[in-house]
Amino acid sequence: xxxxxxxxxxxxxxxxxxxxxxxxxxxxxxxxxxxxxxxxxxxxxxxxxxxxxxxxxxxxxxxxxxxxxxxxxxxxxxxxxxxxxxxxxxxxxxxxxxxxxxxxxxxxxxxxx
Amino acid sequence: xxxxxxxxxxxxxxxxxxxxxxxxxxxxxxxxxxxxxxxxxxxxxxxxxxxxxxxxxxxxxxxxxxxxxxxxxxxxxxxxxxxxxxxxxxxxxxxxxxxxxxxxxxxxxxxxxxxx
Numbered sequence: 001x002x003x004x005x006x007x008x009x010x011x012x013x014x015x016x017x018x019x020x021x022x023x024x025x026x027x028x029x030x031x032x033x034x035x036x037x038x039x040x041x042x043x044x045x046x047x048x049x050x051x052x053x054x055x056x057x058x059x060x061x062x063x064x065x066x067x068x069x070x071x072x073x074x075x076x077x078x079x080x081x082x083x084x085x086x087x088x089x090x091x092x093x094x095x096x097x098x099x100x101x102x103x104x105x106x107x108x109x110x111x112x113x
Numbered sequence: 114x115x116x117x118x119x120x121x122x123x124x125x126x127x128x129x130x131x132x133x134x135x136x137x138x139x140x141x142x143x144x145x146x147x148x149x150x151x152x153x154x155x156x157x158x159x160x161x162x163x164x165x166x167x168x169x170x171x172x173x174x175x176x177x178x179x180x181x182x183x184x185x186x187x188x189x190x191x192x193x194x195x196x197x198x199x200x201x202x203x204x205x206x207x208x209x210x211x212x213x214x215x216x217x218x219x220x221x222x223x224x225x226x227x228x229x
Contacts, residue, residue, distance in 0.1 A: 036220075042222070043206070043220050043221060043222040043223060044157075044206070044220040045220075046217060049217070090156060090157070100147065100159050100162055100172075101147070101159070101208075101218060102159070103149075103156045103157045103158075103159075104156060105155060105156040106154075106155070106156050108154075
């Protein structure tokens with residue numbers, strides 16, 4: 001069965017620090033990849049997605065992610081985090097044309113002002 | 114982006130009662146809706162996938178007789194937790210998607226269920 005792994009459970013950074021959150025998946029076929037953010041008390045919002053084409057994907061709020069097929073990875077990055085980026089971040093994978101989306105366990109990001 | 118609403122946002126009920134949660138796509142027609150369960154400090158676990166007008170497909174380990182899903186129209190899906198018990202207390206999140214497997218999924222705000 002497909003699985004999605006997020007390596008960091010809780011990341012604490014100071015403002016202006018660079019961020020990289022890891023995400024690996026186990027499925028070997030065609031995948032669609034997503035990063036979602038969940039701010040405290042709010043619903044999931046899509047940060048960015050990869051379906052095909054350029055493996056470096058740019059999303060909202062200065063986030064980007066790189067799909068490395070050989071490593072089965074889709075790490076999320078941001079060069080300089082802000083206090084307002086404090087949230088839970090979820091990586092999600094959808095197999096090819098399958099309906100359902102599988103989520104990683106999530107990484108809580110705390111940015112200290 | 115498209116908006117998905119859930120009602121109620123939170124509910125407290127007694128053990129043994131049934132609770133219905135509604136999920137609506139407000140400004141688009143959702144051919145497929147998904148129901149997830151999220152435990153505290155954990156990820157979303159897919160419970161079931163439903164397509165309008167057909168029976169829901171449940172994930173392994175999810176009791177279909179306990180978690181009844183009805184996708185009656187292109188804008189409404191309901192999840193009924195029957196004979197709820199304290200272990201059913203959780204955060205339930207629905208998601209809706211337009212036709213096409215590559216369409217984006219939009220998530221509702223979730224419903225907090227507490228069973229006493």
